Each structure stands twice: as C-alpha cells, then as structure tokens.
Amino acid sequence: xxxxxxxxxxxxxxxxxxxxxxxxxxxxxxxxxxxxxxxxxxxxxxxxxxxxxxxxxxxxxxxxxxxxxxxxxxxxxxxxxxxxxxxxxxxxxxxxxxxxxxxxxxxxxxxxxxxxxxxxx
Amino acid sequence: xxxxxxxxxxxxxxxxxxxxxxxxxxxxxxxxxxxxxxxxxxxxxxxxxxxxxxxxxxxxxxxxxxxxxxxxxxxxxxxxxxxxxxxxxxxxxxxxxxxxxxxxxxxxxxxxxxxxxxxxxxxxxxxxxxxxxxxxxxxxxxxxxxxxxxxxxxxxxxxxxxxxxxxxxxxxxxxxxxxxxxxxxxxxxxxxxxxxxxxxxxxxxxxxxxxxxxxxxxxxxxxxxxxxxxxxxxxxxxxxxxxxxxxxxxxxxxxxxxxxxxxxxxxxxxxxxxxxxxxxxxxxxxxxxxxxxxxxxxxxxxxxxxxxxxxxxxxxxxxxxxxxxxxxxxxxxxxxxxxxxxxxxxxxxxxxxxxxxxxxxxxxxxxxxxxxxxxxxxxxxxxxxxxxxxxxxxxxxxxxxxxxxxxxxxxxxxxxxxxxxxxxxxxxxxxxxxxxxxxxxxxxxxxxxxxxxxxxxxxxxxxxxxxxxxxxxxxxxxxxxxxxxxxxxxxxxxxxxxxxxxxxxxxxxxxxxxxxxxxxxxxxxxxxxxxxxxxxxxxxxxxxxxxxxxxxxxxxxxxxxxxxxxxxxxxxxxxxxxxxxxxxxxxxxxxxxxxxxxxxxxxxxxxxxxxxxxxxxxxxxxxxxxxxxxxxxxxxxxxxxxxxxxxxxxxxxxxxxxxxxxxxxxxx
Numbered sequence: 001x002x003x004x005x006x007x008x009x010x011x012x013x014x015x016x017x018x019x020x021x022x023x024x025x026x027x028x029x030x031x032x033x034x035x036x037x038x039x040x041x042x043x044x045x046x047x048x049x050x051x052x053x054x055x056x057x058x059x060x061x062x063x064x065x066x067x068x069x070x071x072x073x074x075x076x077x078x079x080x081x082x083x084x085x086x087x088x089x090x091x092x093x094x095x096x097x098x099x100x101x102x103x104x105x106x107x108x109x110x111x112x113x114x115x116x117x118x119x120x121x
Numbered sequence: 122x123x124x125x126x127x128x129x130x131x132x133x134x135x136x137x138x139x140x141x142x143x144x145x146x147x148x149x150x151x152x153x154x155x156x157x158x159x160x161x162x163x164x165x166x167x168x169x170x171x172x173x174x175x176x177x178x179x180x181x182x183x184x185x186x187x188x189x190x191x192x193x194x195x196x197x198x199x200x201x202x203x204x205x206x207x208x209x210x211x212x213x214x215x216x217x218x219x220x221x222x223x224x225x226x227x228x229x230x231x232x233x234x235x236x237x238x239x240x241x242x243x244x245x246x247x248x249x250x251x252x253x254x255x256x257x258x259x260x261x262x263x264x265x266x267x268x269x270x271x272x273x274x275x276x277x278x279x280x281x282x283x284x285x286x287x288x289x290x291x292x293x294x295x296x297x298x299x300x301x302x303x304x305x306x307x308x309x310x311x312x313x314x315x316x317x318x319x320x321x322x323x324x325x326x327x328x329x330x331x332x333x334x335x336x337x338x339x340x341x342x343x344x345x346x347x348x349x350x351x352x353x354x355x356x357x358x359x360x361x362x363x364x365x366x367x368x369x370x371x372x373x374x375x376x377x378x379x380x381x382x383x384x385x386x387x388x389x390x391x392x393x394x395x396x397x398x399x400x401x402x403x404x405x406x407x408x409x410x411x412x413x414x415x416x417x418x419x420x421x422x423x424x425x426x427x428x429x430x431x432x433x434x435x436x437x438x439x440x441x442x443x444x445x446x447x448x449x450x451x452x453x454x455x456x457x458x459x460x461x462x463x464x465x466x467x468x469x470x471x472x473x474x475x476x477x478x479x480x481x482x483x484x485x486x487x488x489x490x491x492x493x494x495x496x497x498x499x500x501x502x503x504x505x506x507x508x509x510x511x512x513x514x515x516x517x518x519x520x521x522x523x524x525x526x527x528x529x530x531x532x533x534x535x536x537x538x539x540x541x542x543x544x545x546x547x548x549x550x551x552x553x554x555x556x557x558x559x560x561x562x563x564x565x566x567x568x569x570x571x572x573x574x575x576x577x578x579x580x581x582x583x584x585x586x587x588x589x590x591x592x593x594x595x596x597x598x599x600x601x602x603x604x605x606x607x608x609x610x611x612x613x614x615x616x617x618x619x620x621x622x623x624x625x626x627x628x629x630x631x632x633x634x635x636x637x638x639x640x641x642x643x644x645x646x647x648x649x650x651x652x653x654x655x656x657x658x659x660x661x662x663x664x665x666x667x668x669x670x671x672x673x674x675x676x677x678x679x680x681x682x683x684x685x686x687x688x689x690x691x692x693x694x695x696x697x698x699x700x701x702x703x704x705x706x707x708x709x710x711x712x713x714x715x716x717x718x719x720x721x722x723x724x725x726x727x728x729x730x731x732x733x734x735x736x737x738x739x740x741x742x743x744x745x746x747x748x749x750x751x752x753x754x755x756x757x758x759x760x761x762x763x764x765x766x767x768x769x770x771x772x773x774x775x776x777x778x779x780x781x782x783x784x785x786x787x788x789x
Contacts (some may be wrong), residue, residue, distance in 0.1 A: 014583050020590035027597070058579070087582035088575070090628075093640050107586035107622055110593040 004029040009050040010084070011067075013060050017106075018094045021054065024110045025117065038062035042070065045077060052121045054104075057086035057095070064095060075077040094102050126154065128231055129261035132301075135273040135281070139167045141294060146173075146235055146705070147180050149268060150193065153233035154181070157226030158266075160193040164200045165237035172193050192229070194774070198240045202635035208245055210252035217256075221265055231264030239272050246280065253287040254386040330334045331396075331427040333364075339384040339419040347426075353399025360717030360781070369395035369403050386414055387420060393434075396427065403430040449473060455559035461489060463512075463551055468492060477536065477559045497524035497533060511542070512550060518542055522560070535564040567636050578629050582622065603757060616662065627755045631738060634762045641680040641766065648684065648716055648787065649709045655688045656707060663696050664703065671709035673715040677789045681762045691720040691783045692754040697752070699724025699780065713771075715788050723780040732773055735759045761787070 008030045012018050018034040020046040026033050031055045033050065035041040038059045053071070064084050083097045087106040101108035104116055136142050146162070151162045164170050173195050177184045187193050201216070220425050223234040253269065260267065271284055273293075283445055285488060290301050325332055330350055334672045336342045340361045347357060354368040368376055372394035383390035390410035393404040410425025412741045448471070451457055457474030461467070480497050485491055489508075498506050511519040518541040528535050540555035571699045591617040599608045644664040649671065656667050677684070695705045699722035706721040727735065734740050738758040757771070764771045768788055775781035 016589065017583065017590065020594065021586045024590065024596055027594070040130075073210035087579050087586065089640065093642055096642060106582050107589040107618070110590060 005029060006052070007031045007033065008052050008054065008117065008121075009035065009041065009044075009048040010035045010054045011035045011038065012054075012056040012057060013037060013058075014056070017056075021113065024113060028114055031115070038067050041067075045071075049076065050080060052117060053080055053082045053116070054085055055082060055089060057084050058090035063092070083116055083120060123155070126266055128264045128266065130266045130290075131257050131260045131269075131288055132267075132292065133269045133271055133288040134292040134307040135271050135276070135283050135284075135294075137273050137294070142237075143176055144170055144299065145268065145292065146270075149235065150233065151181055153266075154184075154187045154192055157228075157230050158233040159220070159227070159229040159231070161220060161232065162193065162195040163198050163234070163236040164195060167239070168237070170197055191504065202240065208248060210248060210255065213252065214255065214259075217265065217267075221263055223262070226705050231266070233266045235270060237270045239275065241275075246283075247741040250283045250287065253284070257287050266602060306458045313329065325426070329429045331429075333410070333427065333623065337412075337422060339380060339423060344714075344733040351398060352396060360681040367397045369397065371395075374481070383410065384423070390423075390425065393430070404429055406430060407436040411424045427548050452476075457558075458556050459554070461553045461555075463553065463762075466490075472629070474557055477527075477534070478525060479527035479532075481665060495525055495528065497526055500524050508540070508553075509538070512553075515550065516542070518553075518555075534559060534561045536560060552679045556635060571632065571636060571638065574629060574632050578625060579623050585622055585625075587616055589622075592618060624753060628760060629751055630759050631755055634759065639683075639763075639766065641683065643678055643680050645676055645678050646681050646716070648677050648789075649673065651681055651685055652688055652707060652709055652718060655685055655692065659689070659692055660695075665696050665705050666703055667692065668704065669708075670706060671711075673711060675709060675711050676787065676788050677716060679767050679787065687763055687785055688718060688720075688762040688789065691718070691785060693719050694756065694783070695722035695724075695781075698722060702780075711789075715786050717728060717784055717786045719782055721780065721782040725777055726777040726781050727773065727779055729775075729776040732775060735773070738772070742766055 008025055010021055010025075010032060011116070012016055012021070012034075013036055018036070022032045022034055033044070035044065035116055038061050055064050056068060059067070064086070068084075071080065071082065081102065083102040083104055084091065084109075085104045085106060086092070088103075092103045092105065102116060102120055104113065123694055127153055134142075136145075149740070150160050150162065154395075162173060164173055173397075174184075177193075181187075202213060204212070217232070218235065220234075224232050234705050239248070256267065259484065269284075269288065271280075276284065290303050292299055292301055296299075324330075325347070331345075331347045333341075333345050333348055336344055341359050341364050344356050345359060345364070347363065348354070349356065352359075352364075352365070354367060358366070362377075365373065365377060371773070376394045379392045380390060380482050382388075387676070389412075391408070393405060393407050396406050397403050406427040407430045408425065408427045410423050412420045413422050415421040451473035452469055455473065456476055458471045462467045462469075463674070466488050468489060468491070470478075470485070470487070475485070478485075489703060493501055494507060504521060504523050507519050507521045518539070520537070520539040522535065522537050524533050526532070537558045537560050538555055540553050542550040543552040543554060545551045564780065592611050596608060596611045596615065599611060644752055653669065656669055659669065692705065692707065699705070702723045704723060706719075708719045708721075710717050710719070736757050739754045758760065760772050769784045773781055773783050
C-alpha cells in the first residue's frame with residue numbers, strides 16, 4: 001500500500017511554504033519530499049525519481065527555467081510533470097514562453113494546489 | 122513760341138535776314154520783361170544796338186520805362202564776347218552767372234538773354250562750340266533762358282550739326298513759318314531721363330527710402346526735402362554735418378567715424394543707425410552711399426539712401442530672441458527637435474539632438490539612414506518599422522521609445538520620439554517633424570522603483586502564501602472536528618489575508634500601468650463562463666443575492682486574469698456600495714462586434730459630478746462615517762486601464778438614491 005503512494009517533490013526556499021504545502025499534500029495521501037535549493041534537489045534526483053515536481057521559480061542558486069531545462073535534457077527525468085509556483089506575474093509569462101503550461105500563483109488556495117497536482121500526476 | 126519757356130532752356134535760331142532776327146527776339150524780350158525777368162541782348166551785325174532799341178520801342182510803348190529801370194541791357198558783342206579783344210569762354214560763362222546773381226539780388230526772377238554769333242570767325246568756331254556745349258550742360262541748373270542766333274548763310278552742314286547738338290531746340294524758317302525742332306536723339310534721351318526720374322522717385326517713395334546728396338567733402342550743401350520731412354529738421358539744421366544731430370546718441374560716434382573713413386578712402390559707405398523721426402521716435406535705417414566721380418577722377422559728390430528697416434530689425438530681434446529661448450528650453454529639458462525633408466532625404470537636427478546623440482554636425486550625414494545608424498542595433502528594426510510603417514499607412518505620425526548609442530561615450534541612452542507628418546496641397550506626405558527627448562534618467566529611476574516594487578511584492582507575498590496555506594489547513598482540520606466557532610475565526614483570518622493580497626496586487630498593477638509595463642497573456646476564452654466563475658467565487662463572501670442574466674458563450678481574446686479582475690472589481694464595488702440592499706444583477710449581453718457586462722446595484726448611487734472622478738487613481742466616494750468602505754481607490758482605475766488596453770470601455774449610469782449600473786464593453 002505504502003509503495004503505491006505518489007511521490008511529490010517540492011523545491012522552495014521558504015520553509016513555512018514548504019511545510020504548509022507538504023502537510024496539505026500529505027493529508028491527501030501523497031508522499032512528499034522537500035528541498036530548499038536546486039543543488040540538493042539535483043543531487044537527489046540522480047538517485048531517485050518523483051512522480052511530480054512543484055518548484056518555486058526564483059531559487060537561491062538557480063532559476064526555475066534553468067532547472068526545467070536540465071530536467072528535460074535527461075531521458076529519465078524529462079517526462080516528469082513540473083508545476084512552477086511563484087508570486088511573480090512575470091514568472092508565469094516566462095514559464096509559458098518556456099513551454100511550461102502548469103503555473104500556480106502564490107498565494108494559492110490549498111484546493112487549487114490539490115487540483116493542479118491531481119490533474120498532472 | 123518763345124514767350125513762356127521753363128528755366129534752363131537753351132535754344133538756337135538760324136536766321137537769314139534782319140527781319141528773321143526781329144521776328145523772334147522782339148516777342149522774346151517783350152515776354153521776358155513782362156515776366157519780371159532780367160534781359161540781356163548782345164547784338165551783332167546785321168542788327169546794332171540802336172536799331173534794336175528803336176524796334177523794341179515801336180512794339181512796346183512802355184519799353185522806355187523798362188530801359189530806364191535797368192531791366193534790359195542791350196550791348197554790342199564787342200562789349201561782351203570780345204570784351205578784352207578775344208573770346209574767353211570761362212570769362213563769358215562767369216559773366217552770365219554774375220549777371221544772373223545780380224538780377225536775382227535785384228529781385229528779378231531770372232535771366233533771359235540772347236547772343237548773336239556773326240562776329241565768329243571760322244578759326245574761333247571750335248572754341249565757341251566747346252563753350253556752347255558747356256552752356257548747354259550747366260544751364261539747367263540756373264534760372265536762365267538763352268537764345269543763340271546763327272546766320273544760316275555763314276553755317277555749313279557740319280556747323281549746323283554742331284549748333285543743333287549743342288542746343289535743346291533749334292528754330293528755323295520753313296516755307297515762311299518759324300518751326301521748332303528738337304534733336305530726336307536728345308529728345309529720346311530726355312524722355313528716358315524723365316521716365317527714369319519718375320520711376321526712381323516712385324521707388325524711393327514706395328520703399329520708404331530717404332535719398333541724400335552731399336558735396337565731395339561729405340557736407341550737406343543741398344536741400345534734402347525727404348530727410349527733412351522725416352526728421353522735421355529745417356534746411357538750416359541739416360547743413361554741413363548738422364544732419365547727424367537726428368541720429369541716436371548711441372550711434373553717433375560710430376556712424377560719424379564710418380562716414381569720415383568713407384569720405385577719406387573714397388569708398389562705398391554702408392552702415393545701420395537710428396534716426397529720430399519728427400515725432401521723437403527712433404527708427405532703424407540701413408544707410409548706403411557711393412561717391413560720384415567727375416571725368417578727372419575726382420569726387421564730384423556723394424549720393425545715397427537711408428532705408429527704413431525697423432520692421433525687419435524688430436522681426437529679426439524677435440526671431441533671435443525666440444530662437445535663443447527655444448535653444449535654452451531644449452537644453453534644459455534635454456528635448457531636441459528635428460525635421461526630415463522626404464523629397465531630398467535631408468534631416469535637420471537642433472543643437473540639442475546632436476547633444477543627445479553625442480554627435481557633432483560634421484560627424485553626421487544628416488540623412489534618415491545616418492539617424493538609424495545611431496539607433497541601438499536591437500531597436501533599429503522597430504524604429505524603422507514605426508517610421509516607415511507610419512508613412513506607408515499614411516498616418517498623421519507616431520511615437521516611440523527606443524534606445525540609442527551615444528556616439529561620444531558609447532553609452533546606451535533611452536529616448537522618446539514623437540513625430541508628425543506634413544502634407545502638401547494634394548495630401549502627399551512631404552516632410553516629417555518631430556521631437557526627441559532623452560529620458561534615460563527617468564527610465565533608470567523607473568527601473569529602480571520597479572525593481573524595488575518587485576522585491577517588496579515578492580517579500581510581502583511569501584509570508585502571505587504560508588499564512589493563507591496554514592489558515593486553510595487549519596480550516597480543514599476544524600471542519601473535521603466540527604468546531605464551528607473556531608472555523609469562523611479562521612475564515613476571518615483567511616479573508617483578511619486575501620484582502621492584503623488584493624491590495625498588494627493593486628499597488629503593483631498601478632505602478633506597472635504608469636510605467637506602461639503591464640504584461641498580458643492573451644488567449645481565447647468564454648467571457649460568460651468567466652463571469653459565472655467570478656460570481657461563484659464571490660457568493661460565499663456576501664449576503665447579497667447575485668442574479669445572473671445572459672447564458673450564451675461570448676468568446677473574446679484577452680488575458681483572462683485581468684478580465685476577471687475587472688469583473689470582480691465591478692461586483693465587489695456593487696456589494697460594498699449597496700449595503701442594506703440585497704440584490705445585484707449581472708448581465709452579459711452580446712452586440713454585433715462587442716460584448717458588454719453590466720453590474721447593477723440598488724444602493725446610494727453616485728452624484729453626476731462625481732461619476733468621472735471614480736475612474737481616477739486613489740479616488741474614493743465620500744461616504745457617511747458609519748458606512749466607511751475599505752479600499753485604496755484603485756480598482757476602477759486599473760479596470761479602465763485594462764479595458765482601454767483592449768480598446769474596450771468602462772462607464773457608469775447612476776442616479777442618486779436609486780443605484781448604479783457599471784458597464785464594461787469588450788470588442789470581439
């Protein structure tokens with residue numbers, strides 16, 4: 001049963017947001033792993049693969065679009081759905097330009113978060 | 122025929138008999154005596170003095186009295202032409218002038234004379250001819266009339282030609298009648314002179330010139346009536362160098378120096394000075410003079426004109442002043458102006474444009490292409506498209522913001538350009554004029570503010586994201602536990618968080634609108650569906666009943682996020698401003714090329730005078746204290762800006778006490 005839980009990885013430099021999202025998603029039965037920066041995340045993805053990635057656009061060590069580009073380069077990661085999250089309106093436009101259709105504006109309703117995850121996982 | 126003739130007339134008579142002479146001379150002198158002229162008759166064979174007196178007496182009964190009075194002198198040629206035994210042209214000429222002056226002093230009007238030439242020997246002919254020529258040349262300047270009598274029998278053909286040439290008229294007897302004939306060449310010359318004098322005079326009058334003449338030394342010795350009329354001076358007041366008293370004191374020394382130098386150097390004279398008019402007002406004159414030389418190369422006199430250039434001068438000064446002001450204004454505001462002549466691709470820049478582009482006139486080709494060269498490489502196509510496009514579309518002009526690379530230091534600068542096209546009579550664009558404004562500093566300031574706002578926006582929203590997230594988590598848990606009271610508290614936290622988010626978004630949007638930095642992600646969507654979604658979202662937050670009318674899908678192309686903002690704003694306003702009423706009607710209606718969303722409330726309404734104010738930023742409708750409505754007063758302003766971006770409209774119909782209907786129209 002535990003093995004069937006869908007794995008969600010979240011990258012955001014704000015700890016409170018990470019916690020809030022993690023709890024919301026765990027309450028719904030997802031297995032959640034959180035990362036505070038892109039470097040740690042990229043190391044982890046070498047060893048393991050999530051079912052969906054939620055990432056903040058502006059990260060301390062890298063921008064979201066660069067991270068997406070890196071994921072798309074690798075065969076094993078390129079099919080993982082990515083949802084960009086940002087308080088910046090520009091980030092949504094940038095995401096669209098880069099072909100990322102899934103965008104969630106901060107602050108969001110927890111229901112919206114759950115819907116978008118459910119739709120893309 | 123010879124009674125009343127003008128002063129300066131010099132004519133000759135060819136005679137054969139004594140009777141011929143008397144035919145002419147008797148009435149000639151009779152008329153002179155009656156006209157108060159001094160008369161002088163120099164006789165020669167075939168008529169002597171006695172016979173002349175006798176003949177005069179018989180035809181003029183009161184001749185004796187004239188003779189006694191001394192008004193007429195009849196003398197033989199030996200006492201005049203050959204006074205000292207030989208003919209001396211200078212002495213004779215001076216003699217006439219002296220006689221005239223004496224006559225004038227005695228109160229006579231002038232001198233009327235005749236001289237017979239029968240005494241002339243062939244060898245003296247040449248000298249006498251020269252004398253006659255000189256008389257003919259100067260007699261116009263004197264109050265003198267002269268008849269020279271020549272014996273036809275003594276004159277050969279060449280002598281006749283000489284005589285006729287040296288006189289204005291010749292009299293000769295033709296088939297028993299005296300006829301007067303004029304040398305045709307002379308006549309033509311005189312007519313031409315007359316005509317040219319008339320033209321000259323009209324020219325002088327028309328161009329408001331003042332002609333002047335001085336002697337060789339630059340002194341005024343002749344009357345200058347036009348000058349006097351202008352300055353109001355008398356002849357006595359302009360004599361010598363006194364005319365210069367009418368000059369402006371500040372121009373006096375300078376003018377006199379130039380004048381003296383010209384006289385000294387015998388060179389043309391040109392200067393400008395102010396002359397005081399008879400009414401005391403000074404006017405500006407352009408003054409030119411030139412020396413006239415006699416045959417020996419000596420200056421005979423100076424002639425010149427003063428041309429009134431006051432209007433030109435005033436206009437020039439006004440022009441200079443306004444050009445200077447414009448130049449300073451351009452410098453101060455970093456705003457330059459340009460003009461492009463499309464017929465010859467000639468671009469004219471004001472000094473400030475050169476400064477903005479960091480170019481010197483000699484470095485710039487002054488063509489459209491040379492301008493494009495100075496535009497930032499990445500903006501070149503956009504700029505060219507804007508300009509060429511506006512010409513192609515035959516529009517009235519265009520405006521654009523773009524970057525340039527300042528040549529002097531290779532710095533990237535921001536400019537704003539606005540251009541207008543000028544057309545000829547047929548409507549063809551022949552010229553473009555425009556202005557260019559260096560807005561680099563403003564642009565950099567805007568960027569700084571925007572950057573700061575972006576940071577503030579992000580930093581404010583981040584804690585709000587987790588605040589909202591945790592509130593919602595808590596709400597879920599409490600819902601499971603069934604604690605209604607706690608659930609109510611948390612809902613309040615959540616809705617206040619939403620309000621904060623909304624305020625932050627509004628502030629950011631206003632800044633973006635003002636900077637022209639709104640980013641739109643346009644897509645096709647159903648406006649009707651969007652309105653329904655907005656209503657659904659708002660329903661839980663209000664006790665108002667929102668009635669929706671209109672069901673048909675209305676597809677528009679726009680950014681749904683912004684359109685949803687407009688609709689939300691309209692409905693929340695309706696709720697806020699109709700507290701105590703419980704109904705709001707939202708209607709989506711399609712027209713031919715547009716769709717209109719209207720939101721009707723039944724609240725207080727808006728006074729007519731306030732209806733336009735509500736679309737201005739930070740405007741609030743004054744409310745009674747107990748009905749204070751929260752908000753920044755930005756909602757409708759943002760809505761209007763978004764609407765106008767899509768060439769849509771937003772407006773209100775309202776009646777105090779009955780409520781308001783807000784309309785939002787989008788083209789589709």
